[in-house]
Amino acid sequence: MTVLDRGEAEATPREGWRSLLEPSRLVGAAAVLGGFAVWEFYGRSLETNIFFPTFGQMVVSLIDLLQTPDFWDAYRQTLVPFVYGWISAMAAGVLVGLAIGLSQTIRQLTAPYVAFLNALPVSVLVPVVVVALGIGMVARSTVVFLFAFFEVLLSTAAGVRYIGDDIREMARSFGMGPLRRFRRIVIPGAMPAIMAGLRIGTGRAVVGMVVMELLLVSVGVGRLVSRFRARFDSPALYALVFTLAVFGLVALAVMRRLEVRALRWRGED
Amino acid sequence: MIEVKSVSKVFRRNGVTLEALRDVTFEVGTGQFTSIIGPSGCGKTTLLKMMAGLIAPTSGAIEIEGEKVTGSGPDRALVFQHFVLLPWADVLTNAAFGLEARGVAKSKREQIARAQLEQVGLGGFEAHYPHELSGGMQQRVGIARALAVDPDTLLMDEPFGSLDAITRQVMQRDLLKLWQETAHKTTVFVTHSMDEAALLSDYVVIMDTRPGRVAQIIEVPFPRPRSETLTESSEYREFTARLSHQLEKMQRVDMERETTQEAEGSSDG
Numbered sequence: 001m002t003v004l005d006r007g008e009a010e011a012t013p014r015e016g017w018r019s020l021l022e023p024s025r026l027v028g029a030a031a032v033l034g035g036f037a038v039w040e041f042y043g044r045s046l047e048t049n050i051f052f053p054t055f056g057q058m059v060v061s062l063i064d065l066l067q068t069p070d071f072w073d074a075y076r077q078t079l080v081p082f083v084y085g086w087i088s089a090m091a092a093g094v095l096v097g098l099a100i101g102l103s104q105t106i107r108q109l110t111a112p113y114v115a116f117l118n119a120l121p122v123s124v125l126v127p128v129v130v131v132a133l134g135i136g137m138v139a140r141s142t143v144v145f146l147f148a149f150f151e152v153l154l155s156t157a158a159g160v161r162y163i164g165d166d167i168r169e170m171a172r173s174f175g176m177g178p179l180r181r182f183r184r185i186v187i188p189g190a191m192p193a194i195m196a197g198l199r200i201g202t203g204r205a206v207v208g209m210v211v212m213e214l215l216l217v218s219v220g221v222g223r224l225v226s227r228f229r230a231r232f233d234s235p236a237l238y239a240l241v242f243t244l245a246v247f248g249l250v251a252l253a254v255m256r257r258l259e260v261r262a263l264r265w266r267g268e269d
Numbered sequence: 270m271i272e273v274k275s276v277s278k279v280f281r282r283n284g285v286t287l288e289a290l291r292d293v294t295f296e297v298g299t300g301q302f303t304s305i306i307g308p309s310g311c312g313k314t315t316l317l318k319m320m321a322g323l324i325a326p327t328s329g330a331i332e333i334e335g336e337k338v339t340g341s342g343p344d345r346a347l348v349f350q351h352f353v354l355l356p357w358a359d360v361l362t363n364a365a366f367g368l369e370a371r372g373v374a375k376s377k378r379e380q381i382a383r384a385q386l387e388q389v390g391l392g393g394f395e396a397h398y399p400h401e402l403s404g405g406m407q408q409r410v411g412i413a414r415a416l417a418v419d420p421d422t423l424l425m426d427e428p429f430g431s432l433d434a435i436t437r438q439v440m441q442r443d444l445l446k447l448w449q450e451t452a453h454k455t456t457v458f459v460t461h462s463m464d465e466a467a468l469l470s471d472y473v474v475i476m477d478t479r480p481g482r483v484a485q486i487i488e489v490p491f492p493r494p495r496s497e498t499l500t501e502s503s504e505y506r507e508f509t510a511r512l513s514h515q516l517e518k519m520q521r522v523d524m525e526r527e528t529t530q531e532a533e534g535s536s537d538g
Contacts, residue, residue, distance in 0.1 A: 164353075166349065166351060166353045167353055167355065169323060169353075170347070170349060170353040171366075171370065172323060172341060173321050173322075173323055173341050173345075173346075173347045174341070174346070174347075174366065174367040174370035174371070174418065175341045175342065175343060175370055175371060176369075176370035177370075180369070180370065180372075184355075184369070185355075188355070188357045188358075189357070191357070263357075265356070265357045265358070265359075265398055266356075266357075266400075
């Protein structure tokens with residue numbers, strides 16, 4: 001009985017850093033540590049670590065990597081087109097999504113294009129972008145943009161369309177004009193879908209960033225990847241992939257936090 | 270005065286025509302409470318939305334104080350069956366919504382909304398969100414929102430239809446008190462419930478189905494101000510029994526018509 005009681009007490013939400021001690025978090029942390037342990041033992045059991053490093057080797061390599069200017073330069077070169085592509089995809093996706101959601105004419109005009117581009121794997125467009133725009137900053141921003149744009153657009157358009165007819169009718173019955181209706185009904189009504197679109201779109205933008213680095217003649221993180229691969233420096237290669245994963249996780253965590261903040265009215269659920 | 274002048278409505282959807290209303294004519298006197306009652310599908314909600322200016326009649330017209338209804342107007346306010354509150358806005362913002370739609374300044378509209386919330390018994394709930402309230406409380410916000418714009422005409426579309434029996438009874442009695450204590454607003458009240466109509470109304474318009482039309486208009490014989498103990502009197506019970514009987518008869522005739530039609534339909538095929 002007392003064990004059960006304590007278990008329940010621990011499940012209640014806590015403030016600040018203490019939430020890290022919640023059982024669900026501890027289980028997650030244990031799973032991660034377990035994964036690292038399996039990695040370490042498997043790495044040690046191999047005859048050579050040329051192709052697969054141990055976890056320890058990866059960590060050592062990561063610490064070295066973080067101290068080289070090359071690493072930070074590479075990220076800088078990768079992140080600038082990422083930020084351009086990501087921000088423009090978020091902005092354009094929301095704007096075009098709102099237009100498509102609000103206007104039946106625009107919806108019908110764009111439907112074939114949206115369906116076509118949505119059915120196409122975006123990676124296929126990378127060679128097209130290279131032929132059209134080369135491999136410069138514009139081309140690389142465009143790849144990131146293309147990866148994220150449709151996700152944001154589709155989610156936003158769906159969010160606008162699924163605002164209940166009853167709410168629109170209610171606003172109309174009180175004589176609310178179109179501009180106020182947009183600000184007070186359409187935007188907050190579509191906000192959950194917009195935020196979900198932005199979060200998923202951010203994940204897609206990170207994918208686009210990596211694809212662009214690997215498929216285009218690379219200058220940033222991609223060039224480091226090629227260099228480590230050529231040298232069979234597998235600890236450094238794994239360390240680099242690890243930093244990309246951390247970058248993706250951080251980007252998604254930031255977006256999730258923004259989402260919770262924007263949708264605070266929904267309460268704790 | 271609201272004059273419904275030989276209003277007809279035909280809906281066409283996917284090639285199927287549905288005659289919702291045929292030649293409906295009646296009047297609602299200024300300062301009177303009139304209920305529209307009838308089996309589902311008799312077009313009573315359609316008729317109410319026409320008075321609100323949300324649906325246009327196919328032929329005929331509705332005139333309010335001699336002026337033809339062509340759209341929503343500040344002289345009317347609707348209360349909806351499913352409340353239709355903005356889930357992302359707190360109670361105060363919801364109650365002030367009608368005023369906001371009309372461009373009333375924030376401090377002014379919140380002051381009015383606060384007073385209305387107080388009047389419907391929701392003082393102290395201003396900062397709550399709709400999902401934190403029971404159905405009855407949500408509808409109180411809906412009523413406060415309608416009263417806040419100080420309409421000449423109050424249009425209520427089965428406002429207690431989605432509440433449980435006890436809540437419903439409390440809401441009926443509170444509405445009776447509120448309506449009698451404040452300036453008698455011209456009210457059109459769509460309902461399924463005989464008891465509700467008899468307690469609240471001056472006149473009951475009974476409608477029949479297929480197509481929706483006025484079957485009978487009955488004056489409710491109980492003097493005002495009425496108290497909630499009215500429901501315990503034998504006169505009240507006799508009156509509601511008579512109304513129920515009439516409605517039941519209509520519903521049975523309608524059902525028989527449907528079965529004959531179906532039988533005819535199947536013999537055709």
